[in-house]
Amino acid sequence: MRLGRRQFLGGAVALGATALIAPLARRAGAQPKFSTSPFTLGVASGYPLPNGVVLWTRLAPSPLIPGGGMSPDVVIVDWEVASDDRMGQIVRRGTAAASPAWAHSVHVEVDGLEPGRWYWYRFRAGSEVSPIGRTRTAPAVNASLERLRFAFASCQQYEQGYYGAHHRMAGDNLDLLVFLGDYIYEASWGRDHVRHHGAPEPFTLEDYRIRHALYKTDADLQASHAACPWIMTWDDHEVSNDYADDRSEQAHPREWFLERRAGAYKAYFEHMPLRNYMVPLGPQMRLYDQVTFGNLIRFHLIDDRQYRSHQPCVGPGRGGSTVVEECADRLDARLTMLGEVQERWLDASLDRSRARWNVIAQQTLMAQLDRKVGPGQQFWTDGWDGYPVARRRLLDYVGNRKPANPVVIGGDVHAFYVADLKPDFDDPKSPVVATEFVGTSVTSQFGRSQQAMDALRGENPHLRLANGAHRGYVRMDVTPKRLTAELRAMRSVTQPRAEVDTLATFVVEDGRLGAVRA
Numbered sequence: 078m079r080l081g082r083r084q085f086l087g088g089a090v091a092l093g094a095t096a097l098i099a100p101l102a103r104r105a106g107a108q109p110k111f112s113t114s115p116f117t118l119g120v121a122s123g124y125p126l127p128n129g130v131v132l133w134t135r136l137a138p139s140p141l142i143p144g145g146g147m148s149p150d151v152v153i154v155d156w157e158v159a160s161d162d163r164m165g166q167i168v169r170r171g172t173a174a175a176s177p178a179w180a181h182s183v184h185v186e187v188d189g190l191e192p193g194r195w196y197w198y199r200f201r202a203g204s205e206v207s208p209i210g211r212t213r214t215a216p217a218v219n220a221s222l223e224r225l226r227f228a229f230a231s232c233q234q235y236e237q238g239y240y241g242a243h244h245r246m247a248g249d250n251l252d253l254l255v256f257l258g259d260y261i262y263e264a265s266w267g268r269d270h271v272r273h274h275g276a277p278e279p280f281t282l283e284d285y286r287i288r289h290a291l292y293k294t295d296a297d298l299q300a301s302h303a304a305c306p307w308i309m310t311w312d313d314h315e316v317s318n319d320y321a322d323d324r325s326e327q328a329h330p331r332e333w334f335l336e337r338r339a340g341a342y343k344a345y346f347e348h349m350p351l352r353n354y355m356v357p358l359g360p361q362m363r364l365y366d367q368v369t370f371g372n373l374i375r376f377h378l379i380d381d382r383q384y385r386s387h388q389p390c391v392g393p394g395r396g397g398s399t400v401v402e403e404c405a406d407r408l409d410a411r412l413t414m415l416g417e418v419q420e421r422w423l424d425a426s427l428d429r430s431r432a433r434w435n436v437i438a439q440q441t442l443m444a445q446l447d448r449k450v451g452p453g454q455q456f457w458t459d460g461w462d463g464y465p466v467a468r469r470r471l472l473d474y475v476g477n478r479k480p481a482n483p484v485v486i487g488g489d490v491h492a493f494y495v496a497d498l499k500p501d502f503d504d505p506k507s508p509v510v511a512t513e514f515v516g517t518s519v520t521s522q523f524g525r526s527q528q529a530m531d532a533l534r535g536e537n538p539h540l541r542l543a544n545g546a547h548r549g550y551v552r553m554d555v556t557p558k559r560l561t562a563e564l565r566a567m568r569s570v571t572q573p574r575a576e577v578d579t580l581a582t583f584v585v586e587d588g589r590l591g592a593v594r595a
């Protein structure tokens with residue numbers, strides 16, 4: 078019998094993997110023996126609900142070889158959730174099937190937990206036991222929540238630095254981590270590498286699995302996953318630089334590129350604590366979602382890669398981005414960043430939210446960034462500046478419908494930005510409709526001098542801060558009255574576990590748009 082994906086991933090997990098998977102696994106030999114631990118990639122959790130959370134691991138005793146060092150059998154993995162950090166009081170347990178078809182990854186949607194509290198979890202395969210992870214459920218729907226502490230981060234090119242930012246986030250006692258894309262990089266680039274991918278650019282599913290596995294072998298990244306639940310979206314480098322929907326930067330044949338994308342998306346799913354319904358179908362994978370924490374905060378996570386129009390203004394036979402001055406195609410009203418279905422979903426998610434804070438978690442800088450100092454304007458077309466009509470439509474919507482305290486967070490550009498978001502950035506009278514924070518990169522390099530960044534602020538008065546001098550992350554402390562954002566700057570990424578400083582702190586007061594420097 079061939080199991081449908083719904084039965085396999087959804088049904089099996091919901092039934093505690095007893096009915097469907099047990100016979101299969103018995104045939105395959107359910108008690109594996111490992112000569113080394115298969116838990117080399119750590120554990121993770123994500124997408125908290127009031128009664129549960131997603132738990133993840135992957136069995137890979139030799140993570141950097143095809144197949145991860147596993148034999149091609151289905152393996153039964155036991156999981157347990159405890160109310161204490163020593164796993165003394167087990168509150169939920171069950172089994173899940175780790176299938177070679179999914180790189181022996183495990184996604185367990187635990188339910189039956191209490192809202193708004195910490196839990197600990199681990200896995201067992203054969204006689205091997207995983208490290209213990211810590212996770213937290215969301216508060217009950219509309220329950221009052223007095224505080225949420227989260228961090229957001231993006232862009233972690235492995236060769237360009239150590240994950241000191243993850244080491245720090247793991248120690249920040251966060252309730253949640255929001256990752257905004259470029260979790261892996263497909264390409265080797267940049268200078269002063271501290272370590273190496275050790276493999277060429279990935280193209281196949283197996284290549285992408287090995288790239289994800291390499292990144293996940295990092296102890297600081299594992300610690301950051303084990304410290305709290307994550308929610309996430311992706312950007313281009315999870316597949317390839319500057320791709321847009323079905324078009325690669327090099328404008329490869331569409332079918333070839335979609336096959337590559339399918340492998341990349343599948344490997345992404347296999348390595349992240351994602352909800353089972355997100356499981357990819359070929360080159361399609363629904364990643365956008367909302368996650369709500371009581372009456373305090375709703376995260377609207379969006380995907381601006383999979384459904385976007387091709388970037389405008391590139392030459393014939395090319396895809397990807399460019400920097401343009403005059404190009405009427407950029408203003409084409411048909412250009413979309415989210416696609417029509419997701420755009421309608423986002424509108425509805427904002428309208429239905431009863432949370433005090435509405436965070437739109439997305440990939441890149443949303444504010445306009447005129448890159449040309451002096452007369453005239455120059456825009457980079459891979460960001461929202463390539464899709465200004467779509468941006469205006471979203472910001473007009475936010476301005477008209479007025480969801481409570483809209484805050485946009487982003488990554489991608491390897492620099493900190495704090496901005497006022499306005500429907501028309503060229504009109505000084507255009508109202509501020511949302512507040513934006515863009516985190517810098519965990520490690521990925523930035524090419525512009527601070528002097529050049531300061532000059533950009535003169536061209537773009539809606540920017541309250543622009544700083545590309547540091548790698549790091551943003552830490553947020555949210556209460557009903559205010560949101561406090563600390564821009565956390567690592568002193569070094571070429572030294573493991575370097576010190577971190579707060580570059581600046583900004584506050585957004587409830588009911589006021591725009592961040593004020595504290």
Ligand SMILES: [Fe+2]
Nearest residue numbers: 232259489521
């Ligand atoms: Fe990046």
